[in-house]
Amino acid sequence: MTSTSNVLNIGSDTEELYYKFPKTSNPKAYFEFEFENHMRKLLLNGEKPKELDKNSIERFEATEIMRNGKQYYEFFPGRCATGVIISGCSFLPKDMVFRVKKKINKEHWVNDNVIQYKKNSMCHIQGIVSDCLQEECNDIYQYLSYLRENSNKK
Incomplete structure (x- = not known):
């Protein structure tokens, strides 16, 4: 059975994350970190953000x-x-x-x-x-x- 759905794929399987997950017991911190990485992939095509002016x-x-x-x-x-x-x-x-x-x-x-x-x-x-x-x-x-x-x- 084959699927007919389209899935958005951003980046590649071998792409490394720009940041490593910080170790914390606060689950909200992981959400913020994952959200930042997701937005970076969407808006910057996975590139490292430029230095902020x-x-x-x-x-x-x-x-x-x-x-x-x-x-x-x-x-x-x-x-x-x-x-x-x-x-x-x-x-x-x-x-x-x-x-x-x-x-x-x-x-x-x-x-x-x-x-x-x-x-x-x-x-x-x-x-x-x-x-x-x-x-x-x-x-x-x-x-x-x-x-x-x-x-x-x-």
Whole structure:
């Protein structure tokens, strides 16, 4: 009996892993290691990744500002200012403000990237920014999955 299914084969049987499995009792560490190797095979065709240019990674940040007894939060591409309450890697940090704007009502916005919000709301703002950063990661993952599926059809 022969199989008619198609199987995606990445790499070769003799290909050596770039990294050796670290010895640990934490099963999550093995998942992260295997996921990294799998993504390396998919995105870099099994090649060793180039040295990371730390200046090429862009960030999105939110800062907390108190003026005249009012609470303000400012959102911008990372510049490591003082008062940062959350910062994260972003593929398009300039567009991240639009994601944040969708989650915060219009009446709070003072200008394009500053909101006035109730006092003691830092955790709430951190949650919103964190959700937006995660949404971007999910969008990138979905796009990569789409590319992978469509490359298999050829």
